[in-house]
Structures are given as C-alpha cells and as structure tokens.
Amino acid sequence: MDNLQLLALLPFMVLATAAVVVILLIAFKLSHTVIQVTGFFMMCGVVLAMWYVRDTLPREIPPLLVVDGLAALFTGLIIFSVLVVGLLSYIYFEEREENPKEYYILLFLATLGAAVLTISRHFISFFIGLELLSVSLYALIAYLRNRNNAIEAGVKYLVLAALTSAFLLFGMALIYMETGSMEFTAIGNAIAKQGTSVLFLMGIGLIVVAIGFKLALVPFHLWAADVYQGAPAPVTAFIATVSKIGVFAVFVRFAQAIHLHENALAISILTVIAIACMIAGNVLALMQQNIKRLLAYSSVAHFGYLLVAFLSGDAGVGAGVFYLLAYSITLLSAFGIITLLSTRRKDADELNGYRGLFWRNPLMAAVFTVALLSLAGIPLTAGFPAKFFILTVGVQQHMWLLAVVLVLSSVIGLYYYLRIISTLFAAPPLSPVKEKSLHPFFYAATYASLVVLMFLLAWIGIFPGFIVDNVQEFLVIR
Numbered sequence: 001m002d003n004l005q006l007l008a009l010l011p012f013m014v015l016a017t018a019a020v021v022v023i024l025l026i027a028f029k030l031s032h033t034v035i036q037v038t039g040f041f042m043m044c045g046v047v048l049a050m051w052y053v054r055d056t057l058p059r060e061i062p063p064l065l066v067v068d069g070l071a072a073l074f075t076g077l078i079i080f081s082v083l084v085v086g087l088l089s090y091i092y093f094e095e096r097e098e099n100p101k102e103y104y105i106l107l108f109l110a111t112l113g114a115a116v117l118t119i120s121r122h123f124i125s126f127f128i129g130l131e132l133l134s135v136s137l138y139a140l141i142a143y144l145r146n147r148n149n150a151i152e153a154g155v156k157y158l159v160l161a162a163l164t165s166a167f168l169l170f171g172m173a174l175i176y177m178e179t180g181s182m183e184f185t186a187i188g189n190a191i192a193k194q195g196t197s198v199l200f201l202m203g204i205g206l207i208v209v210a211i212g213f214k215l216a217l218v219p220f221h222l223w224a225a226d227v228y229q230g231a232p233a234p235v236t237a238f239i240a241t242v243s244k245i246g247v248f249a250v251f252v253r254f255a256q257a258i259h260l261h262e263n264a265l266a267i268s269i270l271t272v273i274a275i276a277c278m279i280a281g282n283v284l285a286l287m288q289q290n291i292k293r294l295l296a297y298s299s300v301a302h303f304g305y306l307l308v309a310f311l312s313g314d315a316g317v318g319a320g321v322f323y324l325l326a327y328s329i330t331l332l333s334a335f336g337i338i339t340l341l342s343t344r345r346k347d348a349d350e351l352n353g354y355r356g357l358f359w360r361n362p363l364m365a366a367v368f369t370v371a372l373l374s375l376a377g378i379p380l381t382a383g384f385p386a387k388f389f390i391l392t393v394g395v396q397q398h399m400w401l402l403a404v405v406l407v408l409s410s411v412i413g414l415y416y417y418l419r420i421i422s423t424l425f426a427a428p429p430l431s432p433v434k435e436k437s438l439h440p441f442f443y444a445a446t447y448a449s450l451v452v453l454m455f456l457l458a459w460i461g462i463f464p465g466f467i468v469d470n471v472q473e474f475l476v477i478r
Contacts, residue, residue: 007056014042015046019109069120073321152230178199179191215244256314285297306323314399
C-alpha cells in the first residue's frame with residue numbers, strides 16, 4: 001500500500017479511532033457529556049479528513065476497497081446522519097438509568113461498518129462491513145435492557161439477521177464457485193465472457209434476499225415495524241438512515257460491477273419487489289396508530305421508490321443519492337421530535353400523544369409538519385424534487401409501470417401523513433405532556449439542530465440545483 005492509498009483511507013481510520021478513543025474515555029471514567037462532545041468532534045474530523053483527501057480520489061486499494069466519489073457521497077451522508085443521531089442520543093440517554101457510555105462504542109463501530117460498505121469492492125470487505133454493522137445493531141436495539149419490547153426487538157433482529165447472513169454467504173459461495181473470484185469487477189468480467197448460469201443466478205438471488213432484509217424490502221420487511229418500535233428512538237433513526245445508506249451503497253456498486261441491469265430476469269424480479277414495496281408499505285402504514293411503526297412501513301414504501309432509481313442504472317445514481325439525502329434529513333427531523341417528547345419510561349410513539357402539539361410547542365409542531373410534508377413529497381420541501389427526479393429517470397428509461405405505481409402509491413401515503421399533521425393541530429389534551437429537564441446547552445443545541453434540519457428541507461425543496469450539481473461533480477470522480 002502506497003502513501004496515496006493510505007491517505008485515501010484517512011477518514012475511515014479516523015472513524016475507527018473514534019471507537020478506541022471512547023473506550024479510553026470510559027476507562028478513565030469520564031462523564032457522559034465529555035464522551036458525547038469528544039465523539040462529536042471525532043465525527044467532524046471524519047468530514048474534514050474526507051474533504052482533505054478529495055483531490056486524491058479515486059483511489060483503489062486492491063483487492064478489497066475503492067475510495068471514489070460515490071464512496072465520498074455515501075460516507076458523507078452517513079457521517080452527517082451520525083452527527084445528528086449522536087446529539088439525539090445524548091438527549092435520550094441522559095435521564096435514563098442505563099449507563100450510556102458503552103452505547104457510543106457500539107454507535108461508532110456500527111458507523112464504521114456502514115462506512116466500510118460504501119468502499120467495498122470485494123465479498124470479504126462486504127461481509128466484514130455488514131457484520132460489523134449488524135453485530136453492533138444487535139446490542140444497540142436491545143440497549144434498554146429493562147424494556148421487554150426492546151429485548152424482543154433485539155432478539156428478532158438477531159435471529160433474522162443471522163439467517164440472512166447465512167443466505168449471503170451461501171450466495172457468495174455459489175458465485176465464487178461459478179466465476180472463481182470474489183472481487184466485484186472480476187465477477188463482472190467473468191460473466192461477460194462465459195455468460196450467466198443457473199448457479200450464478202441462484203447466488204445473486206440469495207444475495208438479494210440478504211440485502212432485501214437489511215433494506216426492509218417486501219417480502220423481507222416483517223422485522224421492520226417491531227424493531228423500529230422496540231429500539232430506542234435514536235437507534236431507530238440510525239437504522240432508518242445510516243444502516244440503509246451503507247447497504248444501498250454496496251448494492252449499487254455490486255450491481256454496476258456485474259452489470260446487473262443487463263439481466264432481464266434480475267430486472268423483472270426487482271421490478272416486482274419495487275412495486276410490492278410501494279403498495280404494501282403505504283397500505284400497511286395506513287392502519288398504524290403508532291408513529292414508529294408507521295415510519296417503519298413508510299420506509300418500506302420509500303425504498304420501493306428508491307428502487308426505481310436503482311433500476312434506472314447509471315442514469316439513476318444521482319437521483320438515488322439526492323433521494324437518500326432528502327430522506328435522511330426528513331427522518332432525522334421526525335425522530336428528533338420523537339426523542340424530545342419521549343419520557344424516561346416510554347418513547348413518544350403513540351399518535352394520541354401528539355394531539356395538540358402545536359398549542360403546546362409550536363416549534364416542535366412546525367419541524368414535524370415540514371418533515372411529514374417532505375415524506376409526502378409536497379412542493380417546497382426536499383421530498384418533492386427527490387421524488388420528481390426519481391420519477392423523471394424512471395420515465396426516461398421507459399419504466400412506465402413503476403412510474404404509475406409510484407405516483408398512485410404516493411397519493412395513498414399522503415393520507416396518513418396528513419392524518420398526523422391534523423392531529424398536531426387538534427385540540428390539546430387536558431393533561432399536558434411533561435417537558436424534559438436537561439442541561440440548557442444541549443437542550444438548545446438539539447432545538448437548533450432541528451430548526452437547521454427544517455430549513456434544510458425547505459432550502460433543498462426550493463433550490464435543489466446546488467445539491468444536484470455537487471452530487472454530479474462527485475459522481476464524476478470514479
């Protein structure tokens with residue numbers, strides 16, 4: 001490995017160092033606040049390191065890794081999300097009896113696993129990154145050990161994730177047996193020469209099953225609602241953003257390397273999955289009275305929309321990245337409100353608990369309303385251009401069926417988002433909700449971050465060109 005290759009890995013080395021630093025801080029028995037602030041600056045260091053090495057990209061680190069513009073985009077999305085999740089985690093765990101210090105070790109290790117996925121070009125790095133992410137999530141989901149639903153959610157995710165890891169390994173083994181390689185580009189070259197076989201297609205199918213579980217695609221989505229509901233609110237935000245960004249990044253790189261979009265059978269299967277996600281996700285969300293479960297099924301629908309961009313091939317990568325950015329900011333805003341309203345005993349996940357929120361706290365209601373409007377794809381919010389770009393690339397690729405389903409299913413989604421908004425502005429309950437009593441600085445910082453996210457949603461919705469231009473500039477670095 002030469003100096004430039006080592007330099008390209010600098011952001012990921014800083015990220016790995018963050019977990020080690022937290023371990024040392026815990027050993028010296030420093031406070032939760034010190035660990036939180038140190039972790040925040042370490043994540044900022046990752047962003048600065050990625051900016052510093054951008055001129056050296058793209059850079060291959062054979063045979064496992066490649067750091068290019070696509071990796072920089074996805075890693076930037078991951079670190080941005082973790083910065084917000086870290087702040088929400090402090091607010092959430094500060095008043096609970098569980099010791100929150102070890103939580104940050106798991107959080108940074110899971111982040112490292114997701115970041116490794118963004119630069120993976122080999123089955124070994126793919127599996128290592130995915131397992132580092134998954135094993136950390138097992139503990140994060142069940143971190144509140146005194147809550148039965150948290151333990152239940154952790155066990156469910158553990159069992160199902162272990163099963164899908166077996167599917168993933170078996171699929172990798174079949175592809176290796178057929179092509180003699182585990183490196184993505186070499187697999188694509190081998191298939192280009194000898195064509196696809198039944199074993200190769202079976203291997204691809206098993207890998208799609210594993211990825212479908214991680215992204216909560218139909219019919220592998222049954223874990224999502226229970227895990228979203230049982231996990232602590234910041235962990236749910238992490239699963240909905242960071243975890244899925246990393247998995248989607250490696251899926252895009254793998255599909256491009258093996259020319260998956262040229263396989264008619266694979267395209268047909270993924271088209272059926274996308275349609276099922278858009279319809280089932282929105283229909284199931286209609287029946288929910290629990291906010292977390294509603295957002296879980298909503299995420300199923302949104303990744304159905306994202307598959308439209310994925311199925312568009314290289315033309316849809318930019319639209320997919322833009323959609324993930326808008327979706328991540330939106331969900332972080334929504335889960336920020338859930339975190340602030342959660343009590344020591346229970347998360348604020350029941351719809352009735354939000355009745356009259358506007359009259360109790362207009363700022364929270366405004367942030368939550370903008371987030372829900374963005375999820376619905378209403379103009380002047382980030383969700384509108386995000387859906388519009390995906391619809392545009394779908395039409396350009398003549399995927400008319402997917403485009404029609406996207407539009408019609410979005411109309412269904414509009415109903416349950418507006419139902420929540422109407423609850424926010426309804427008459428308030430007689431018994432007021434107790435506000436959190438936290439350190440004024442972190443309380444103000446959390447409110448400020450939510451306001452910033454709200455204005456970001458509006459700014460991106462009104463002026464999407466700046467983001468689109470920068471995404472295209474990074475995509476050229478490949």
